[in-house]
Amino acid sequence: MNKDLSKVRNIGISAHIDSGKTTLTERILFYTNRIHAIHEVRGKDGVGATMDSMELERERGITIQSAATHCTWKNIDINIIDTPGHVDFTVEVERALRVLDGAVLILDSVAGVQSQSITVNRQMTRYNVPRIAFINKCDRTGANPYKVTGMLRDKLDLNAHLVQMPIGLEANLQGMVDLILMKAVYFDGDNGENIRMEEIPAEMADEAAERREALLEEVSMYSEELMEALLEGSDNIDPALIYSAIRRGTIDLEFTPVMMGSAYKNKGVQLLLEAVELFLPSPTDITNNALDLNDGEKEFAVTNNPEDPLIMLAFKLEDGRYGQLTYVRTYQGELHKGDTVINSRTGKKVRVGRLCRMHSDEMEEIDECGSGDIVALFGVDCASGDTFTTEGINVSMTSMHIPEPVISLAIVPADNKAQVNMSKALNRFTKEDPTFKTFVDHETGETIISGMGELHLEVYIERMKREYQAEVAVGAPQVAYRETISQHADFNYTHKKQTGGSGQFGRVAGFMEPMEEGDYEFVDKIVGGSIPREFISSCDKGFQKSMIKGALCGAPIVGVRCTVNDGSFHAVDSSDVAFQLASAGAFREGYMKAKPTIMEPIMKVAVEVPSEFQGPVMGSINQRRGMIIGTNEDGSYSVIEAEVPLSEMFGYSTNLRSLTQGKAEFTMEFANFKPVPKSVGDELIKKYEEERKNG
């Protein structure tokens, strides 16, 4: 199966919520003949858009899980990942960006760059994803694609340039002028499926010529041929030359072509598909790296060659009507139905019985897939983020950036049936989503779930009820604090219990010190056998156990390097347990001398607010111990950027609504952990002490 990879596009569609990405995807599927009727997100026909395949998504009108879908535009194979718009589901967006080669960033023609667009753009930058901007909803009152293009430059720092201009706007939106072909494009037929090209309306000709001139001047930076052609005049330049210059600039992340239209009114979508083909990269235009696990995780570029050993990344799991589906992206090699592959994390062999292409909630069984493909496998047991290979190589795709959970809450099943179903659901969710974690608190016996935000956990609780019929009672959300040390401290502890019967003896000496990267490190500097080799790992175990629960507020301890450089043992009474206990004692001794502090998760918060409410909103952030980084005032709207402790953000949406008559919105994502102020720390310590006293 030697597929021409230059004809493959793996793209994502990302946007602020309500910018119309589900509608746009729906139209793409319609124009590429994947669906034969158009349903709206909140449509009156009660069907809902095809991409929103989860019941909950259809009900809320938002997209929670990314559904992969395949379509063909002309002779180009396009794999689309529809990505969620809430920051709480950031890992979904990040995973999608990891496997994609290019993306379409949708913007609302009225609101322009919104807080979520900034987050999504930052994520795209992190993963070096080339993008096209699509200014949607140009039929809305107040639509202004020129202003939005300016915002792309000012707020997102993108070198964004229009490659089209609108013919009419708002209710009078008729079509677009293509500034490369210099033609007016109209969309006829009930669903805009018939494209009609005309001469540019006379009254727009001068402006179109000026805008084309500016565009050509800019993109000529990416093509010497174009620059030379321009010197001879801009009238008869081969469009292919312009396309190739824009493509170069886009792939090098130096240029962002800006398209426009109204997906809802069926205008501009086919031109966007053309742009996907012309400007976004194919798998061979992008370098993807894998890690060689046999060579100290050394990075190497995957080849895209179908004849090389298979490398495939599982980026999404779904439990749906067809059983378990694992979405994979193939980076090199080929996979055939019935092949056996190896999960490089577990080393287990897995037979791939069936593979298919998903068209949102419909599927097409296929016999093979090759490099650059995004397909789904049936019945493969794995976790999201696993790499599959053929025998003989031991590689993993570059590890994905997975943030630590910052919020947790206790859930209690209503009855025995709910208990069983809850376990099934949790098992599934933790495999699907690496930022969703669960464990049983051994002291209280409660099941704790943790994740990236209130909404993140709420959605899983809702899914437990709907998909798994698991009724659960939910406790109050708790912030995931951490403890750490601020200075070097020595320890020298002897554990001795030698009063009759078999005794216990072990002495552990050394020091602990703060470490900036990583949670824990154990350094063995024992010389001369003062602690026998067989008990060195016992010391490590003892330290690690001590770090599960800190002495200040019971939070896990992170950022500690423990070095053992001396000790003593007893020929008979020393044992694994004795050295674990000695190490635990040594840790306790050192920890309190090492100036321990409590750290709390700090969230990066962006509040978008009508300017008249900026003052009260800044006040509200200040009251919540927030640090305002900056404000960006854009006429009638302001965006306030701040860092606020997560513990202070509970209930903020209600507070914000009442402060702004419901006119403001905010997004937040995890930024980092920072030490808590003394007053907050004292409070947490007091609370923990009381809890311990009360058993």
Added chain:
Amino acid sequence: MGSQLNEKAPLHALDISASTQDPSIGLVIARAGLGKTAILVQFALDNMLQGNKVLHVAIGAGVEKTRTWYEDLLRTINGEDIEEIPGIMKQRMIMTFQESSFSKALLAERFNDLVDQDIFSPDCLIIDDYDFENCSRSDLEELIAFIKERNLQMAWFSATSHREDDRKSASGVPAPCNEIEDLFNNVLFISPAEKEITLDILKSDSSKVKVGTSLHLDPSTMLIKKG
């Protein structure tokens, strides 16, 4: 904190601390792309390192871009990571405005919001890319009156001059500020020279700095090459 910027930073040669005016009102003027923002950010960073609070008003730029200036400059000049200096981030606030929406009245409103709610009380104000071409003398007088009223220690503006406009004041301040130079105590003019940038002190209120002094800066770091 309590530290200072690299001794080769041009602001040390200007010795702003020896200013005889309170507040000291300064202007950095140059053609586009010669490093006005870099000089303003140096002033701001030095103030922040000394424990003063800086309100950075950027007209026509975004918050992220302005933050990046601080991060990059401190790394280049002092080899330090701004996030690693305890408490320094609390010494700065960035306000960005679109050119068309900025006015003294709006700045005053935002400023008062910050001070009255005890969110942030600036000691130093930076106004980068103030539109001198489209503002009147009285607009600027009003703004400076506001700065004095709010007891700021210093305020620095930046202005963009143009190659094709060769008007100059008697002390050499180019257009568009040639007729309003009397409103500033300090005026610095940046111009390109071969492989370096020249910083001319056209006006100074410092008891230690001589008007007419020229500093030669390395364009990649904006640090002094020779005095």
